[in-house]
Amino acid sequence: MTLHLDRVTLTYPDGDGRLTALDEVSLTVPKGTLTAVVGPSGSGKSSLLAVAATLIAPDSGRVVVDGTDTAGLDRAGLTALRRHRIGIVFQQPNLLPALTAAEQLQVMAHLDGRSPRGALPRALELLAAVGLRDLAGRRPHQLSGGQRQRVNIARALMNDPTVLLVDEPTSALDHERGAAVLDLLTTLTHRRATATVLVTHDRTHLKAVDQVAEVHDGRLTVPAAV
Ligand SMILES: Nc1ncnc2c1ncn2[C@@H]1O[C@H](COP(=O)(O)OP(=O)(O)OP(=O)(O)O)[C@@H](O)[C@H]1O
Secondary structure (H helix, E strand, C coil): CEEEEEEEEEEEEEEEEEEEEEEEEEECCCCCCCEEEEEECCHHHHHHHHHHCCCCCCCCCEEEEEEEEEHCCHHHHHHHHHHHHHHEECCCCCCHHHHHCHHHHHHHHHHHHCCCCCCHHHHHHHHHHHCCCHHHEEEEEEEHHHHHHHHHHHHHCCCCCCCEEEEECCCCCHHHHHHHHHHHHHHHHHCCCEEEEEEEEHHHHHCCEEEEEECCCCEEEEEECC
């Protein structure tokens, strides 16, 4: 099992009390499979992603990434885990305006203390994998919304993560482009053997995913195969 949440509970301060955002949530995402997490606004989807990304520690329960129980890691250990094992695709691409598509990816190597020049072949290979090899020299303003989202996905794969966490990747795209991005995520998940979690409001593209988990009021219903 590559990503495992075991009875994870997360609360936030709420006036004098606490609001339970995740209530004993358990979820297993095996390598090479894609799980969609669906649910209404405010149900806890982003909280689930943040806990899986180790950006927020749960009040109780375990988050296990690639066999490592994250509770046992200090701050440096968590940073290393996030950098090497976890790829995160945020809803907004957050690309740096001055950099080309290839450079957006090379920055990831630079942040990891490696040479950006040495990382160029991998950056180009990943841009090819998302169908953008010919646009590697373009800056964000020269790309469409769907193309920027593809750069975002390629960037998340730069350090070869075992867990890929994706937040609402299709929300800014029309139906056709949304379907194409979901197809791409499915292909990359299978080819690169990532354990992928995709948070989405949009149930129209769910046919291709391996499991669908539903969240309501912080509770996750047992995933059903589709
Ligand atoms: N930092 C915070 N402090 C307090 N309450 C929060 C915080 N973040 C989220 N919440 C609350 O926790 C609950 C779950 O929020 P979460 O963002 O995980 O839902 P969501 O399913 O991702 O919603 P959406 O689909 O609208 O993005 C909501 O009731 C929300 O108001």
